[in-house]
Amino acid sequence: MTAATPNADPVVLEFPDNRLLIDLCGAYDAHLAAIEKALEVQIIRRGNQLSVLGEADAAQQAGQLLNMLYARLEGGRAVEPADVDSLIRMGGSEVDTGVRQGDQIEMPIGQAIEIQTRKKRVEPRTEAQKAYVQSLFDNELAFGIGPAGTGKTYLAVAVGVSMFIGGHVDRIILSRPAVEAGEKLGYLPGDMKDKVDPYMQPLYDALNDFLPGKQLAKLLEEKRIEIAPLAFMRGRTLSNAFVVLDEAQNATSMQMKMFLTRLGEGSRMVITGDRTQIDLPRGVPSGLADAERLLNRIPKISFNYFTSKDVVRHPLVAAIIEAYEAEAERKA
Incomplete structure (x- = not known):
């Protein structure tokens, strides 16, 4: 994974469902690697936690992306490399729900x-x-x-x-x-x-x-x-x-x-x-x-x-x- 020099306390995220966490990380942690490369952060996995290290704004953005991807999995939808790329391109922006x-x-x-x-x-x-x-x-x-x-x-x-x-x-x-x-x-x-x-x-x-x-x-x-x-x-x-x-x-x-x-x-x-x-x-x-x-x-x-x-x-x-x-x- 990409090395990054943390300039602030790490952003720590906890994901209760370990099966969904595996899907969130992707095969051989490919999804995490894509986020690391795009945002120049480092993501460390310990148990059911992910710690994001790097510049404060980038770490917060990576944390937001990870939470959105996990919510997608909780909703019964798959996370593919294209979905990770899509959220990175959109900057993790939320889209209104409803009709x-x-x-x-x-x-x-x-x-x-x-x-x-x-x-x-x-x-x-x-x-x-x-x-x-x-x-x-x-x-x-x-x-x-x-x-x-x-x-x-x-x-x-x-x-x-x-x-x-x-x-x-x-x-x-x-x-x-x-x-x-x-x-x-x-x-x-x-x-x-x-x-x-x-x-x-x-x-x-x-x-x-x-x-x-x-x-x-x-x-x-x-x-x-x-x-x-x-x-x-x-x-x-x-x-x-x-x-x-x-x-x-x-x-x-x-x-x-x-x-x-x-x-x-x-x-x-x-x-x-x-x-x-x-x-x-x-x-x-x-x-x-x-x-x-x-x-x-x-x-x-x-x-x-x-x-x-x-x-x-x-x-x-x-x-x-x-x-x-x-x-x-x-x-x-």
């Missing part, structure tokens, strides 16, 4: 913001993710903009499934531009569904995380959940639906306008994209950039931004994104 509302839609809340689906509970793991999820419940149209791995699409689909289960919407519609396909679509085997499904696979993956396989298959068959390329949205009015446009940076300005004007009564719409991964032909402006410029002053439309600090995939992903961002700034 919040956004346009009469109840937002499920526990000790932290949670999204309940059929298969799992989903929690935002950074402050930006927390604000993003809140905005999805509070606004009829929301944008999530930032690099890969920040949970933009995953959280949007989770909220959509939660609203669908709760009866707030009648269907879920997920869409992406099939820009990568271009002329190559015609050379792929099978019918149109077979040709475009590979480009929709990330959306299927997210749904499979939240709904049992048989139920998902039935909902897809009944068209209560639709996954379709952006071009298939033309001419439709999407009412009483939760609608997600993923990879929106690859929509043209005309496509973006077309999609946004599909919004019907009782619907919610989420637009996600990464401005650094535009695959449109050179000289074709991104509809996502136009939407940012034109819509950012309209009430009830929220814009939520993520950075490499919000990446919740492998830690190397964040490092890779930061390296590319630094190179782009150097060339600018």
Whole structure:
């Protein structure tokens, strides 16, 4: 464990349930090590007590984190490395308990913001993710903009499934531009569904995380959940639906306008994209950039931004994104 020079009396915490304490510490004390490294403290375990040594403020913060994680375990919820990382990123900030509302839609809340689906509970793991999820419940149209791995699409689909289960919407519609396909679509085997499904696979993956396989298959068959390329949205009015446009940076300005004007009564719409991964032909402006410029002053439309600090995939992903961002700034 990380050595630290104490500048004050240690913060001593006592945890009565030794089984929960084992889970709190993590395999080979991995959870404690993560807190030590992040806050530059030393945590010593004796029996059912943990003593935190280090700078007074850091030791107090570590103690707060440990108490919050233990309370999570007492509530019957697991503590995984991502949960420890999430609390460290959020600075151990408490989140109000109870029920919040956004346009009469109840937002499920526990000790932290949670999204309940059929298969799992989903929690935002950074402050930006927390604000993003809140905005999805509070606004009829929301944008999530930032690099890969920040949970933009995953959280949007989770909220959509939660609203669908709760009866707030009648269907879920997920869409992406099939820009990568271009002329190559015609050379792929099978019918149109077979040709475009590979480009929709990330959306299927997210749904499979939240709904049992048989139920998902039935909902897809009944068209209560639709996954379709952006071009298939033309001419439709999407009412009483939760609608997600993923990879929106690859929509043209005309496509973006077309999609946004599909919004019907009782619907919610989420637009996600990464401005650094535009695959449109050179000289074709991104509809996502136009939407940012034109819509950012309209009430009830929220814009939520993520950075490499919000990446919740492998830690190397964040490092890779930061390296590319630094190179782009150097060339600018």
